Amino acid sequence: xxxxxxxxxxxxxxxxxxxxxxxxxxxxxxxxxxxxxxxxxxxxxxxxxxxxxxxxxxxxxxxxxxxxxxxxxxxxxxxxxxxxxxxxxxxxxxxxxxxxxxxxxxxxxxxxxxxxxxxxxxxxxxxxxxxxxxxxxxxxxxxxxxxxxxxxxxxxxxxxxxxxxxxxxxxxxxxxxxxxxxxxxxxxxxxxxxxxxxxxxxxxxxxxxxxxxxxxxxxxxxxxxxxxxxxxxxxxxxxxxxxxxxxxxxxxxxxxxxxxxxxxxxxxxxxxxxxxxxxxxxxxxxxxxxxxxxxxxxxxxxxxxxxxxxxxxxxxxxxxxxxxxxxxxxxxxxxxxxxxxxxxxxxxxxxxxxxxxxxxxxxxxxxxxxxxxxxxxxxxxxxxxxxxxxxxxxxxxxxxxxxxxxxxxxxxxxxxxxxxxxxxxxxxxxxxxxxxxxx
Amino acid sequence: xxxxxxxxxxxxxxxxxxxxxxxxxxxxxxxxxxxxxxxxxxxxxxxxxxxxxxxxxxxxxxxxxxxxxxxxxxxxxxxxxxxxxxxxxxxxxxxxxxxxxxxxxxxxxxxxxxxxxxxxxxxxxxxxxxxxxxxxxxxxxxxxxxxxxxxxxxxxxxxxxxxxxxxxxxxxxxxxxxxxxxxxxxxxxxxxxxxxxxxxxxxxxxxxxxxxxxxxxxxxxxxxxxxxxxxxxxxxxxxxx
Ligand SMILES: Cc1cc2nc3c(=O)[nH]c(=O)nc-3n(C[C@H](O)[C@H](O)[C@H](O)COP(=O)(O)OP(=O)(O)OC[C@H]3O[C@@H](n4cnc5c(N)ncnc54)[C@H](O)[C@@H]3O)c2cc1C
Numbered sequence: 001x002x003x004x005x006x007x008x009x010x011x012x013x014x015x016x017x018x019x020x021x022x023x024x025x026x027x028x029x030x031x032x033x034x035x036x037x038x039x040x041x042x043x044x045x046x047x048x049x050x051x052x053x054x055x056x057x058x059x060x061x062x063x064x065x066x067x068x069x070x071x072x073x074x075x076x077x078x079x080x081x082x083x084x085x086x087x088x089x090x091x092x093x094x095x096x097x098x099x100x101x102x103x104x105x106x107x108x109x110x111x112x113x114x115x116x117x118x119x120x121x122x123x124x125x126x127x128x129x130x131x132x133x134x135x136x137x138x139x140x141x142x143x144x145x146x147x148x149x150x151x152x153x154x155x156x157x158x159x160x161x162x163x164x165x166x167x168x169x170x171x172x173x174x175x176x177x178x179x180x181x182x183x184x185x186x187x188x189x190x191x192x193x194x195x196x197x198x199x200x201x202x203x204x205x206x207x208x209x210x211x212x213x214x215x216x217x218x219x220x221x222x223x224x225x226x227x228x229x230x231x232x233x234x235x236x237x238x239x240x241x242x243x244x245x246x247x248x249x250x251x252x253x254x255x256x257x258x259x260x261x262x263x264x265x266x267x268x269x270x271x272x273x274x275x276x277x278x279x280x281x282x283x284x285x286x287x288x289x290x291x292x293x294x295x296x297x298x299x300x301x302x303x304x305x306x307x308x309x310x311x312x313x314x315x316x317x318x319x320x321x322x323x324x325x326x327x328x329x330x331x332x333x334x335x336x337x338x339x340x341x342x343x344x345x346x347x348x349x350x351x352x353x354x355x356x357x358x359x360x361x362x363x364x365x366x367x368x369x370x371x372x373x374x375x376x377x378x379x380x381x382x383x384x385x386x387x388x389x390x391x392x393x394x395x396x397x398x399x400x401x402x403x404x405x406x407x408x409x410x411x412x413x414x415x416x417x418x419x420x421x422x423x424x425x426x427x428x429x430x431x432x433x434x435x436x437x438x439x
Numbered sequence: 440x441x442x443x444x445x446x447x448x449x450x451x452x453x454x455x456x457x458x459x460x461x462x463x464x465x466x467x468x469x470x471x472x473x474x475x476x477x478x479x480x481x482x483x484x485x486x487x488x489x490x491x492x493x494x495x496x497x498x499x500x501x502x503x504x505x506x507x508x509x510x511x512x513x514x515x516x517x518x519x520x521x522x523x524x525x526x527x528x529x530x531x532x533x534x535x536x537x538x539x540x541x542x543x544x545x546x547x548x549x550x551x552x553x554x555x556x557x558x559x560x561x562x563x564x565x566x567x568x569x570x571x572x573x574x575x576x577x578x579x580x581x582x583x584x585x586x587x588x589x590x591x592x593x594x595x596x597x598x599x600x601x602x603x604x605x606x607x608x609x610x611x612x613x614x615x616x617x618x619x620x621x622x623x624x625x626x627x628x629x630x631x632x633x634x635x636x637x638x639x640x641x642x643x644x645x646x647x648x649x650x651x652x653x654x655x656x657x658x659x660x661x662x663x664x665x666x667x668x669x670x671x672x673x674x675x676x677x678x679x680x
Binding site for chain 2: 027070
């Protein structure tokens with residue numbers, strides 16, 4: 001049996017699926033050999049981007065770069081290899097009273113992926129993107145050399161790599177800051193909004209909250225358009241917690257982890273089931289406003305509670321469509337987008353609305369800018385491309401753009417916004433698709 | 440804990456599992472042929488568990504200086520040293536390949552194991568865990584050099600278990616089937632029969648706690664190997680396994 005590294009690879013949306021060479025090495029020397037001996041390479045973390053960003057002719061998986069290097073417990077500065085997952089970081093940091101400054105909606109992403117996608121969380125308006133807290137990283141460039149990148153050293157590469165989608169090289173190790181917490185719990189308020197106007201008002205009123213996010217029921221029309229639940233939260237102080245939690249404020253109880261065992265057949269998700277799901281989700285909360293203390297896992301990572309939930313969408317897979325529209329035009333844009341989705345009947349199981357704050361102009365490859373962002377999951381089917389086209393029209397008209405890490409079919413005029421990333425070595429299928437299709 | 444073959448992903452996963460479960464070790468001795476990789480791991484467990492360790496280089500293909508590890512003593516020995524080499528079909532007549540497989544999996548390994556076994560015997564406590572292989576359960580045309588070395592190692596572990604029984608030292612033989620590790624990367628393995636290092640570590644830890652004698656990592660391998668062991672030789676010799 002001779003090794004054959006070609007295999008089927010796909011990211012979180014199970015679309016597209018490719019058969020390409022994928023390798024993982026743990027020594028920098030071997031990574032260098034690998035990079036030098038292949039024409040086109042793209043790094044892949046945990047494959048949690050939805051589309052084709054971390055797919056390429058040859059894929060370098062950072063799976064084996066999974067070791068911690070140092071943890072300054074006094075100042076909350078951690079250094080690890082790029083394949084370490086945020087979940088691994090939390091496992092050691094939370095009991096020590098530290099949390100990630102910025103986390104996406106899943107903790108199963110790698111630290112390298114967090115930089116390459118410049119991820120944002122529910123606190124973008126207050127605390128920005130992941131890179132704000134990164135002090136330095138090591139990058140392997142095209143020639144196999146390893147350079148240290150920080151705001152002072154190789155700062156051009158530092159900023160190009162942030163949000164650079166792996167197109168500047170392979171991030172090997174990362175050093176970043178953590179934030180102090182007194183407990184593993186969040187003081188949460190969730191408030192029902194009847195329609196878009198109300199949810200926009202709630203967002204603006206919640207400006208002083210660190211975390212805000214809303215779930216939208218996307219099948220509502222007319223006066224119910226934009227019916228949603230806003231959730232806002234703060235890390236709870238120990239003294240605020242109810243007694244039963246205050247005793248061991250930094251420890252969570254172990255929960256059972258349900259798993260989706262196989263791909264659901266296609267018919268399970270259709271307009272009707274989505275409607276029912278959203279209705280239940282919305283109706284579960286009977287009161288207008290609920291205040292509670294919930295653990296950080298439930299607050300930040302509700303979907304992680306079900307392993308492999310992406311299989312619910314069946315073998316044909318799904319996409320996530322996430323756009324940002326500048327703030328002034330945002331409300332009108334969102335309204336048109338939600339109307340288009342409701343009219344298409346192609347309901348989204350999951351629709352998350354957020355208000356982005358100001359962007360950091362130095363991080364020029366970062367996706368977020370001030371405005372409204374909406375993320376929607378759609379099952380891949382024959383009608384989807386048409387819907388994406390219509391949504392792209394609206395995003396374009398309102399001066400918005402698409403989040404690359406979730407893109408697999410939007411038009412390139414909305415995704416071709418990266419700078420200083422040209423490389424003949426580090427090439428992804430996504431980037432090729434975008435530059436070959438200048439629609 | 441003493442770890443032979445510390446670059447092994449299963450060994451590393453086992454160390455992490457034990458520490459996660461709250462096992463305490465004064466020091467972990469990481470024996471390795473690759474200092475760089477093992478030092479990364481040593482730092483990793485220091486960051487993650489505040490666990491002290493010591494990296495000790497050892498090359499089973501060379502003369503071994505036992506003085507270098509006279510001070511090494513613990514109540515758990517985990518041996519994951521092993522070498523797959525080229526399978527029989529491509530590596531049978533390559534003597535270097537054959538020697539390396541036999542040395543690392545058996546002939547050079549056993550004296551090192553004995554060195555520590557003696558310490559366990561005199562302490563009259565502890566557990567020795569040896570990673571053998573299902574390949575040692577019956578010689579098959581595709582990798583019987585490796586299989587025969589593992590068969591010898593399995594026999595050694597079973598004898599050692601017997602010998603140490605009334606000296607209060609327990610020996611656990613682990614037989615992983617296919618595993619998704621560096622050793623097997625790129626090989627076409629059936630995912631249903633393939634365990635991840637983490638799965639293997641969980642299972643080995645359980646077997647360690649329950650003082651099992653022999654453990655297959657995935658239970659299905661116990662059944663498969665029972666069938667394979669029981670196929671009559673006149674049929675078996677004709678099979679392409
Ligand atoms: C349920 C869910 C919720 C999510 N919520 C959010 C959210 O709230 N906010 C948000 O911003 N994102 C969110 N995401 C997207 C996710 O955070 C990003 O796609 C993230 O980059 C995935 O990291 P990964 O390690 O899986 O990387 P991959 O998906 O494997 O790769 C993503 C990109 O990073 C590059 N890359 C990965 N590792 C390296 C490296 N070592 N060096 C160089 N380049 C590298 C790849 O080339 C690729 O371009 C969510 C995803 C899921 C599945």
